[in-house]
Amino acid sequence: xxxxxxxxxxxxxxxxxxxxxxxxxxxxxxxxxxxxxxxxxxxxxxxxxxxxxxxxxxxxxxxxxxxxxxxxxxxxxxxxxxxxxxxxxxxxxxxxxxxxxxxxxxxxxxxxxxxxxxxxxxxxxxxxxxxxxxxxxxxxxxxxxxxxxxxxxxxxxxxxxxxxxxxxxxxxxxxxxx
Amino acid sequence: xxxxxxxxxxxxxxxxxxxxxxxxxxxxxxxxxxxxxxxxxxxxxxxxxxxxxxxxxxxxxxxxxxxxxxxxxxxxxxxxxxxxxxxxxxxxxxxxxxxxxxxxxxxxxxxxxxxxxxxxxxxxxxxxxxxxxxxxxxxxxxxxxxxxxxxxxxxxxxxxxxxxxxxxxxxxxxxxxxxxxxxxxxxxxxxxxxxxxxxxxxxxxxxxxxxxxxxxxxxxxxxxxxxxxxxxxxxxxxxxxxxxxxxxxxxxxxxxxxxxxxxxxxxxxxxxxxxxxxxxxxxxxxxxxxxxxxxxxxxxxxxxxxxxxxxxxxxxxxxxxxxxxxxxxxxxxxxxxxxxxxxxxxx
Amino acid sequence: xxxxxxxxxxxxxxxxxxxxxxxxxxxxxxxxxxxxxxxxxxxxxxxxxxxxxxxxxxxxxxxxxxxxxxxxxxxxxxxxxxxxxxxxxxxxxxxxxxxxxxxxxxxxxxxxxxxxxxxxxxxxxxxxxxxxxxxxxxxxxxxxxxxxxxxxxxxxxxxxxxxxxxxxxxxxxxxxxxxxxxxxxxxxxxxxxxxxxxxxxxxxxxxxxxxxxxxxxxxxxxxxxxxxxxxxxxxxxxxxxxx
Numbered sequence: 001x002x003x004x005x006x007x008x009x010x011x012x013x014x015x016x017x018x019x020x021x022x023x024x025x026x027x028x029x030x031x032x033x034x035x036x037x038x039x040x041x042x043x044x045x046x047x048x049x050x051x052x053x054x055x056x057x058x059x060x061x062x063x064x065x066x067x068x069x070x071x072x073x074x075x076x077x078x079x080x081x082x083x084x085x086x087x088x089x090x091x092x093x094x095x096x097x098x099x100x101x102x103x104x105x106x107x108x109x110x111x112x113x114x115x116x117x118x119x120x121x122x123x124x125x126x127x128x129x130x131x132x133x134x135x136x137x138x139x140x141x142x143x144x145x146x147x148x149x150x151x152x153x154x155x156x157x158x159x160x161x162x163x164x165x166x167x168x169x170x171x172x173x174x175x176x177x178x
Numbered sequence: 179x180x181x182x183x184x185x186x187x188x189x190x191x192x193x194x195x196x197x198x199x200x201x202x203x204x205x206x207x208x209x210x211x212x213x214x215x216x217x218x219x220x221x222x223x224x225x226x227x228x229x230x231x232x233x234x235x236x237x238x239x240x241x242x243x244x245x246x247x248x249x250x251x252x253x254x255x256x257x258x259x260x261x262x263x264x265x266x267x268x269x270x271x272x273x274x275x276x277x278x279x280x281x282x283x284x285x286x287x288x289x290x291x292x293x294x295x296x297x298x299x300x301x302x303x304x305x306x307x308x309x310x311x312x313x314x315x316x317x318x319x320x321x322x323x324x325x326x327x328x329x330x331x332x333x334x335x336x337x338x339x340x341x342x343x344x345x346x347x348x349x350x351x352x353x354x355x356x357x358x359x360x361x362x363x364x365x366x367x368x369x370x371x372x373x374x375x376x377x378x379x380x381x382x383x384x385x386x387x388x389x390x391x392x393x394x395x396x397x398x399x400x401x402x403x404x405x406x407x408x409x410x411x412x413x414x415x416x417x418x419x420x421x422x423x424x425x426x427x428x429x430x431x432x433x434x435x436x437x438x439x440x441x442x443x444x445x446x447x448x449x450x451x452x453x454x455x456x457x458x459x460x461x462x463x464x465x466x467x468x469x470x471x472x473x474x475x476x477x478x479x480x481x482x483x484x485x486x487x488x489x490x491x492x493x494x495x496x497x498x499x500x501x502x503x504x505x506x507x508x509x510x511x512x513x514x515x516x517x518x519x520x521x522x523x524x525x
Numbered sequence: 526x527x528x529x530x531x532x533x534x535x536x537x538x539x540x541x542x543x544x545x546x547x548x549x550x551x552x553x554x555x556x557x558x559x560x561x562x563x564x565x566x567x568x569x570x571x572x573x574x575x576x577x578x579x580x581x582x583x584x585x586x587x588x589x590x591x592x593x594x595x596x597x598x599x600x601x602x603x604x605x606x607x608x609x610x611x612x613x614x615x616x617x618x619x620x621x622x623x624x625x626x627x628x629x630x631x632x633x634x635x636x637x638x639x640x641x642x643x644x645x646x647x648x649x650x651x652x653x654x655x656x657x658x659x660x661x662x663x664x665x666x667x668x669x670x671x672x673x674x675x676x677x678x679x680x681x682x683x684x685x686x687x688x689x690x691x692x693x694x695x696x697x698x699x700x701x702x703x704x705x706x707x708x709x710x711x712x713x714x715x716x717x718x719x720x721x722x723x724x725x726x727x728x729x730x731x732x733x734x735x736x737x738x739x740x741x742x743x744x745x746x747x748x749x750x751x752x753x754x755x756x757x758x759x760x761x762x763x764x765x766x767x768x
Contacts, residue, residue, distance in 0.1 A: 020354065024183050036352060063349070227606040229602070233628060236602075242603060244603035251603065373570045375612075376586070385582060
């Protein structure tokens with residue numbers, strides 16, 4: 001088993017956190033994992049992205065040229081990384097900020113208005129968790145339990161903040177997208 | 179012990195703290211900024227000294243001063259900043275002071291870019307600064323090695339009174355990978371040369387200047403004798419399947435990770451392949467090549483540069499025709515499949 | 526017989542390599558006397574520069590270290606960070622401090638590093654053969670300014686004591702001269718104040734010492750002293766700029 005996941009969006013949408021949480025959850029389940037952020041000038045202002053690889057074998061490189069999964073939080077990143085998705089790959093698109101979803105017949109595409117759902121939930125910043133939830137629904141690559149555990153590492157904070165993010169995860173898992 | 183997920187730059191920092199480093203001096207440069215920030219935070223926690231210097235020149239000289247007074251001191255930077263440190267490194271080597279210098283390599287020459295690269299091999303291994311000196315150069319290829327080798331670097335520096343360089347790159351520095359933060363039992367090396375003030379003992383002097391007739395030659399002989407001892411004792415290298423292999427891939431650091439996967443791929447397709455992964459780039463694992471009697475074996479050197487370590491492999495293999503090179507500079511990272519294709523071609 | 530004068534403890538019993546009439550020997554002695562009078566020799570670490578005083582570690586009997594050209598303030602910063610109880614001083618010339626090492630100087634001063642800097646200003650590069658220094662006077666002939674220093678090309682000589690005196694991290698900044706006995710005594714008092722400031726933990730202290738270089742000024746030792754009094758002090762006024 002080997003899964004390469006790119007999460008991409010604007011700086012501030014929490015795409016780095018998506019990558020870290022998935023990697024940590026994978027590690028908790030005894031998998032080999034790597035996490036690689038985009039860094040430097042690229043991060044500030046432009047698109048930010050992170051690459052997470054979860055595998056049962058040693059991971060030679062943390063960089064993915066043809067990912068299995070793309071969690072696209074905005075339009076530019078959907079265009080930039082969508083074309084690189086593997087044949088048969090999975091695209092989860094945040095349709096709140098992506099009008100024209102990349103068209104490729106060889107992909108499974110899930111559309112989810114993560115930003116508006118998060119807004120309705122009362123915390124705009126939990127859109128990234130809704131994206132993780134949607135991903136877990138399609139692929140049980142890691143368990144919800146492990147993801148929630150990873151939370152406590154990267155989001156040490158107030159209980160109500162945790163609760164809203166847990167809700168966001170479930171919201172993503174329950175959403176019926178096309 | 180349980181594993182934790184940390185970015186490579188922070189792993190280096192934590193290893194330094196665990197190895198007893200309480201003096202860190204540095205200047206910001208990408209892609210090693212996480213290390214500087216980590217040390218700023220950790221030194222506060224452990225009661226150490228963190229100082230953001232006015233330049234890389236100043237940072238390495240602060241290390242020189244702290245080391246002269248007996249501290250385990252470290253600085254870190256990336257390629258252009260390491261160029262600036264070369265003056266200080268040469269003095270530290272000449273004065274025989276321990277120091278740990280971390281280079282999280284990026285693309286060059288000049289300002290280059292901030293992508294991972296292995297273009298500073300010559301600079302690290304062949305000198306960098308002026309004079310006949312050697313750095314002990316350690317090349318980690320994963321987060322665990324970043325931790326283990328950084329800790330080792332402090333012991334080697336103290337043992338040999340010599341600067342030690344951790345030669346990492348932007349990929350290793352930025353990547354998060356599980357790591358076990360083992361308890362480090364640092365070697366306690368006596369330092370009867372440290373400057374503390376001449377109380378109840380003769381005054382001490384630390385210098386690299388030797389103007390008296392024959393004195394510098396003698397000093398250099400002493401250094402060379404030390405380098406021979408290091409060569410005899412400290413070579414570290416990982417090998418796989420080299421006795422049976424027809425093609426042996428030679429790579430260190432990030433490119434060694436990819437090489438391992440390519441060798442595995444070759445084996446799965448019935449090709450007899452193996453690898454040599456130097457962990458100490460200086461001293462270079464010369465014996466592995468020299469002791470290889472089978473002159474039909476081919477070497478493939480994979481580097482993220484335009485061909486630097488390959489010169490050492492050619493030198494040690496004794497026959498340039500047996501050595502091929504695969505690599506590019508400028509932030510290029512090889513693909514496992516492409517390394518495999520080159521292995522296949524050589525069979 | 527009563528002994529009225531002798532070698533001070535911190536000064537080694539040896540010949541120096543300095544030229545006849547050079548100010549370094551006097552400055553070395555003053556530093557040594559101050560260290561002994563303050564009773565700090567056993568906790569003092571000196572840093573020798575690159576320049577004429579590169580061999581200073583042969584003349585002072587205390588723990589001492591070399592530094593790359595211009596870097597003594599950075600080395601001192603590292604040293605002081607290990608043991609703040611040590612008294613750390615640098616001894617630097619005008620090329621070392623005011624040219625190649627000015628960045629290290631100004632930042633150590635601005636941080637208020639609790640160190641003492643003895644800055645020998647002789648308006649020339651002695652060690653390398655009499656080239657222009659950042660403190661060379663306008664019109665002064667040197668190996669690299671054969672027609673005299675031209676202000677249009679090189680600017681005016683740099684005023685270190687005044688410049689550093691502006692920084693909040695500097696607790697003591699003074700300019701003195703080795704031009705005659707009274708001024709030599711004043712120099713000693715300034716050096717003592719600078720070391721005392723460090724002992725009191727007050728921050729960065731610097732003493733700029735106008736010092737003769739008869740060899741590269743092409744003057745006799747007596748003429749050189751006159752040159753300091755008549756010409757140098759006109760451009761580099763003596764005084765305390767921060768206390």
